[in-house]
Amino acid sequence: MTEGDGEGEDAGRMTKRRTTLEDGRYLIYFTFDGVGEASGAEGAAAPEPLAEAEAAEERDV
Amino acid sequence: MSELRWNPLLGEWVATATHRQGRTFLPPADFCPLCPTKPGGFPTEVPEAGYDIVVFENRFPSLRPAPPAPAIEGSELYPVRPAGGQCEVIVYTPRHDSTLAAEPVEQIYKLVRVWVDRFRELGAQPYADYVFIFENKGEAIGVTLHHPHGQVYAYPFVPPRVARELAESLAHRERTGRCLVCDIVGEERDDGRRVVAENESFVAVIPFFARYPYEVHVYPLRHRQALTDMTDGELRDLASVLKAVISAFDRLFDISFPYMMVLHQRPTDGGSYEHYHFHVEFYPPLRTQAKLKFLAGSEMGAGMFINDTLAEEKAAELRSKVEPVVWGERSVGA
Numbered sequence: 001m002t003e004g005d006g007e008g009e010d011a012g013r014m015t016k017r018r019t020t021l022e023d024g025r026y027l028i029y030f031t032f033d034g035v036g037e038a039s040g041a042e043g044a045a046a047p048e049p050l051a052e053a054e055a056a057e058e059r060d061v
Numbered sequence: 062m063s064e065l066r067w068n069p070l071l072g073e074w075v076a077t078a079t080h081r082q083g084r085t086f087l088p089p090a091d092f093c094p095l096c097p098t099k100p101g102g103f104p105t106e107v108p109e110a111g112y113d114i115v116v117f118e119n120r121f122p123s124l125r126p127a128p129p130a131p132a133i134e135g136s137e138l139y140p141v142r143p144a145g146g147q148c149e150v151i152v153y154t155p156r157h158d159s160t161l162a163a164e165p166v167e168q169i170y171k172l173v174r175v176w177v178d179r180f181r182e183l184g185a186q187p188y189a190d191y192v193f194i195f196e197n198k199g200e201a202i203g204v205t206l207h208h209p210h211g212q213v214y215a216y217p218f219v220p221p222r223v224a225r226e227l228a229e230s231l232a233h234r235e236r237t238g239r240c241l242v243c244d245i246v247g248e249e250r251d252d253g254r255r256v257v258a259e260n261e262s263f264v265a266v267i268p269f270f271a272r273y274p275y276e277v278h279v280y281p282l283r284h285r286q287a288l289t290d291m292t293d294g295e296l297r298d299l300a301s302v303l304k305a306v307i308s309a310f311d312r313l314f315d316i317s318f319p320y321m322m323v324l325h326q327r328p329t330d331g332g333s334y335e336h337y338h339f340h341v342e343f344y345p346p347l348r349t350q351a352k353l354k355f356l357a358g359s360e361m362g363a364g365m366f367i368n369d370t371l372a373e374e375k376a377a378e379l380r381s382k383v384e385p386v387v388w389g390e391r392s393v394g395a
Contacts, residue, residue: 011174011293011296014171014174014175014178016178019108021106021108021117023120025117025118025120026117026118027106027107027108027115027116027117027118028115028116028117029109029111029112029115030112030113030114030115030116030171030174030175030178031111031112031113032113032171032174035167035170035171035174036167036388036389
């Protein structure tokens, strides 16, 4: 079986290949294409050591 | 033999799994069952190479989709039930001598995507009321295989620790109209002393109420109940903050730092859990480079943890070891 995970092209493609082992258990191989430098991660991916104290905008949801 | 036995004193299920006594214990690297099978070599759990991450049903499960009938008869006081559910192993990488901290952030992001997939697929199964994703790392935790891997348990009930968090979250919502974890995030960020790292989507803290010296919680800044609620940018930010935290763990004492990592998400039993808030918790057992935090009389017998350290001091120590996470470059060290 091969399928995407519905995350869209920007997320990079995830492929699943499901097989059955000799004892009947399943095993799934996951491979990915194009996840390395997709947009959206840069900048957001570098945690700062100590954040400015500010409440999350949506914290009272 | 495997079954669930009810503990009427605590109101919780205990799984018996006697077949697990015979599982593989700390094999030499040449006989690692989680490495891909080499041509002409002994057959491992993973027949082929050429993957990023692999998932398979645990050979020694404590829960299974078609469980045997209990081997013992229950009673009104002691109910028993079949140990239904699922136990999966997630092998993080084909590389035997790696750790999650040593993997590049892109690989951790791939793992996060696999977590999403397993939560979605297992959570849709009729036997799965709760999908629990976790990693036990290091011999100090009791791991039996060194190859980097984690696990997924699909429980046929909501486990008691999560049930307690759900109850406290609901009570807080009813009392204040707000989300409990959103309030924790706000208070931790307002104070700042216990913040270890953060990015646009997540904050990592040693919380005010930490039970272990280096207990880190990773909270999404936005109100999310599960990984499946998150955007791709948030999943990438989760990978980044996890990379920052576990790399800082390794830098603390220049060792591969042992920990338990657990993901707390909403149940998958069809209920409404809008009041709940996803988070990741780390329970590292070390309190110094050479000393373990043992769970002793007070912790095990009374349920009250005694933390010999201050969260504010330990957070400052760990924060000093956090380094920026860069995408598109191979990580070094660890």
